Structures are given as C-alpha cells and as structure tokens.
Amino acid sequence: MPTTPYPSLLLYGSAGSGHSYKVRSLLLLTETPHRYQPIALDTPRAQRPADFVAASQFGEVPVLVDDGTAYCQSDAILVHLAQRTSAFCGAPSEQSAILEWLFWETNRIGFSVPNLRFALRWAPQPAEVLAYLRERAMADLATLNEAFASSEFLVPSGPTIADLACSAYLFWLPEAGLAAEDFPHVARWLNSLRALPGWVHPNEAMASA
Structure with missing residues (x-):
C-alpha cells in the first residue's frame, strides 16, 4: 500500500x-x-x-x-x-457502497456492540436494556454474516475503510458476551483483517x- x-x-x-x-x-x-x-x-x-x-x-x-x-x-x-x-479507499465505482456501510456502522454495529460491551464491563444496565442491546448486536452481526457469505470484504476490490469501521469493536466481541464463531462468515472476515500486513x-x- x-x-x-x-x-x-x-x-x-x-x-x-x-x-x-x-x-x-x-x-x-x-x-x-x-x-x-x-x-x-x-x-x-x-x-x-x-x-x-x-x-x-x-x-x-x-x-x-x-x-x-x-x-x-x-x-x-x-x-x-x-x-x-x-x-483502503476502494475503486471509484465503490464509493457509494463504502459510504453506505460507514453510515450503517454508525447507527448499527458501531452502536449496538460497544454499548453492550460498555454495559457489561463498566455501567450495569437493567435486564431489558441488555436484552435490547444484545438483540440489536445479534441482528447486526447477522447482517454482516449475510454480506460475507458471498464476498471476502465489504466491497469487491478488497479491504477498505468500511471494513475497518465495521470491524473495530468486533475484536472485543467476547467482552460483549458474543462470539464471532456463531457467525462463521464474520469470523473468517475478521481473520482476513488480522492477516493484513x-x-x-x-x-x-x-x-x-
């Protein structure tokens, strides 16, 4: 690079x-x-x-x-x-897709997983709040898992800032009481990111x- x-x-x-x-x-x-x-x-x-x-x-x-x-x-x-x-900027034809994932991350996986992790580690919350955050996190991981069922990264050209954004908190998934292994395509994607020089x-x- x-x-x-x-x-x-x-x-x-x-x-x-x-x-x-x-x-x-x-x-x-x-x-x-x-x-x-x-x-x-x-x-x-x-x-x-x-x-x-x-x-x-x-x-x-x-x-x-x-x-x-x-x-x-x-x-x-x-x-x-x-x-x-x-x-990590992708091809010109991929810019809209990258922006879509960045905006998705802000309201979805970048909200659900870190707030669930924070609640479990530092700021205990009522059971219904934890259930809400866990449900959102599981739905977001399922969305990513479906995306990676047919693609190694979020866009065809390779890893971009969209991948860096969406994965940031996922290397701490166990601290949120979640397991990447429950989402095999997500687990594979995270391993691909770990392998980057x-x-x-x-x-x-x-x-x-």
Whole structure:
C-alpha cells in the first residue's frame, strides 16, 4: 500500500475506544507517520489536556490534527485519511457502497456492540436494556454474516475503510458476551483483517504511543 509521510499528524485516542482504534489502525496499516496521544476518558473534560480540549469540537475521541486542522468523528476521519493516503479507499465505482456501510456502522454495529460491551464491563444496565442491546448486536452481526457469505470484504476490490469501521469493536466481541464463531462468515472476515500486513490488535494499538 502507498505510504505518504505526514509528520504533522497527531491522533488523540483512548484505550478501549473502538472508534479511536479505527483511525489508529488505518495509520498503522498504511505506515503513515504520526503521533498518538492517549486521552483518559475517566478524567473530567475540564481537566483533560488543553490542546485536546481545543481540538475536540465535541469533547470526544478520536480527534486527528492534520497540519493544524482538527478532524472529528471517526468515520469522517477515515474518509479524510483514505483520500490523503490513497489507501483502503476502494475503486471509484465503490464509493457509494463504502459510504453506505460507514453510515450503517454508525447507527448499527458501531452502536449496538460497544454499548453492550460498555454495559457489561463498566455501567450495569437493567435486564431489558441488555436484552435490547444484545438483540440489536445479534441482528447486526447477522447482517454482516449475510454480506460475507458471498464476498471476502465489504466491497469487491478488497479491504477498505468500511471494513475497518465495521470491524473495530468486533475484536472485543467476547467482552460483549458474543462470539464471532456463531457467525462463521464474520469470523473468517475478521481473520482476513488480522492477516493484513501491519495489523495490530486494539489492546496493543491503543495502549501507548
């Protein structure tokens, strides 16, 4: 994959954040030079580093600062980086499909799995809330499983930012009480992503600079 040096890139992210991991993973897979600064989300917003507070429009991670310009929201950052690096961007004819999956991820798998995981690990919820989140997560995994029944990745040309976005939290599926093995095509897809040169598990990628 093409490598373009961007020494001015600074990524603010957090351990345990799959949204941060999407961006960090793309930077690592493309060997794009950057600095990574972890942000402790259990620190009150007013006490977080001033440079992060200034850059983060919504007070959230990830935030990418590219030559002085701050970019927020993980999937928007992925689109920006794919354009800048010419990597994981798919074929011109696939752009609509990639955007469709990115928007789907935001409201579906990027909502259900992380919220279920968060509820099970850090913020206990009533049984009916857990049941709702689990039902949504299972439906979303079934959607992906059906998509991968006839395709190795989300679009024909190969892995793109759509795959990075949709898979980000799935490497933590056991922490959400779910098993990729129950969705064999999803399990195969995740193994294909793990096999990409430069792939790093989120626990390692988000731990430190």
